[in-house]
Amino acid sequence: MPKVTIDGHSIEVPEGTTILQAARMIGGNIVPPVMCYYSTLKTSGGYCRTCIVKVSKGSDKDPRPIPKPVASCRTAVMDGMEVQNITSPELLKARAGVVEFLLINHPLDCPICDQAGECYLQDLSYEHGLAKTRFEFQRRTFTKIDIGDKIKLHMTRCILCYRCVKVADQLTPQRVHGVLFRGGVSEISTYIQKAVDNDFSGNMIDVCPVGALTDRTFRFKSRVWNVNPVDAHRDCSKCKGKVALWLKGEEVYRVTGRRDAYDEVIDWICNECRFDKKKTSDWVIEGPSNISRHSVISQNHYTLKEPRHKPLLNAVKVVPDQNLINEKK
Ligand code: SF4
Numbered sequence: 001m002p003k004v005t006i007d008g009h010s011i012e013v014p015e016g017t018t019i020l021q022a023a024r025m026i027g028g029n030i031v032p033p034v035m036c037y038y039s040t041l042k043t044s045g046g047y048c049r050t051c052i053v054k055v056s057k058g059s060d061k062d063p064r065p066i067p068k069p070v071a072s073c074r075t076a077v078m079d080g081m082e083v084q085n086i087t088s089p090e091l092l093k094a095r096a097g098v099v100e101f102l103l104i105n106h107p108l109d110c111p112i113c114d115q116a117g118e119c120y121l122q123d124l125s126y127e128h129g130l131a132k133t134r135f136e137f138q139r140r141t142f143t144k145i146d147i148g149d150k151i152k153l154h155m156t157r158c159i160l161c162y163r164c165v166k167v168a169d170q171l172t173p174q175r176v177h178g179v180l181f182r183g184g185v186s187e188i189s190t191y192i193q194k195a196v197d198n199d200f201s202g203n204m205i206d207v208c209p210v211g212a213l214t215d216r217t218f219r220f221k222s223r224v225w226n227v228n229p230v231d232a233h234r235d236c237s238k239c240k241g242k243v244a245l246w247l248k249g250e251e252v253y254r255v256t257g258r259r260d261a262y263d264e265v266i267d268w269i270c271n272e273c274r275f276d277k278k279k280t281s282d283w284v285i286e287g288p289s290n291i292s293r294h295s296v297i298s299q300n301h302y303t304l305k306e307p308r309h310k311p312l313l314n315a316v317k318v319v320p321d322q323n324l325i326n327e328k329k
């Protein structure tokens, strides 16, 4: 099994593991942030460059460094590879540059955006962004579009991560949605206002890392930090029926999929569960959801129950890095 060292932490991983997956196995703050990769969506990743890392040693066989940052979600580890993420100031500077690019067309309308509080780009720009934009040109703007009766597309906020396209491709039987054009004029389209009304289309809302795709049944009803998530389930013939209900008192404000430590949906849910079951009597409530995300949602009486970067595969043997041990001695 190839051994890789990331920011001084070593691990042996199965052949074909990417640097990002290896970092997630180690856990902690060395895990690179992602905007387009989604472990359960095939061929996701490789679009946003948020997850870049510095490969300071290619492998034991060929120790030359890779001369420029690589996307960790698309680069497989090699035996003896050494990678730097948070220990490389120049890499962090490069990532700040990526964030600046992601923000050139993105409006800073967080105070009125429904995604505020659970927006990856908001978190990313707090951690890596500049206080001011250097972009002097006019930003792209689009009018909002209704994609069917339940989803609103606000293309102005889209960062073209392709996650929703992968959902459309892989979860729904008929694809009516994709990216049109290339480069600075690319846009998400549904040929176009054609409704995305198949049973699993609502999952696009959950995977969208920004406020570009929002739930029309929840828009402007409440800030996310004013509703409380609880895990609930029901017998459903289309999906597993395992969801998070977002409650204010007894009222169900929205229904979403449950999320793991990396904020990825654990089980996709169908549109019936998401949009049509909005009474607590439709559900068996299990208890408060674990919020593993570093977010305002975890404030107040919801405590951070699991660290965000909890090691995922405890079974994987973590090999202590001998150089670090020697340094400490
Ligand atoms: S609409 Fe959202 S999920 Fe789709 S490409 Fe844009 S940012 Fe990504």
Ligand code: FES
Binding pocket: 033, 034, 035, 036, 037, 045, 046, 047, 048, 049, 050, 051, 052, 071, 072, 073, 074
């Ligand atoms: S998360 Fe790796 S390129 Fe987007």
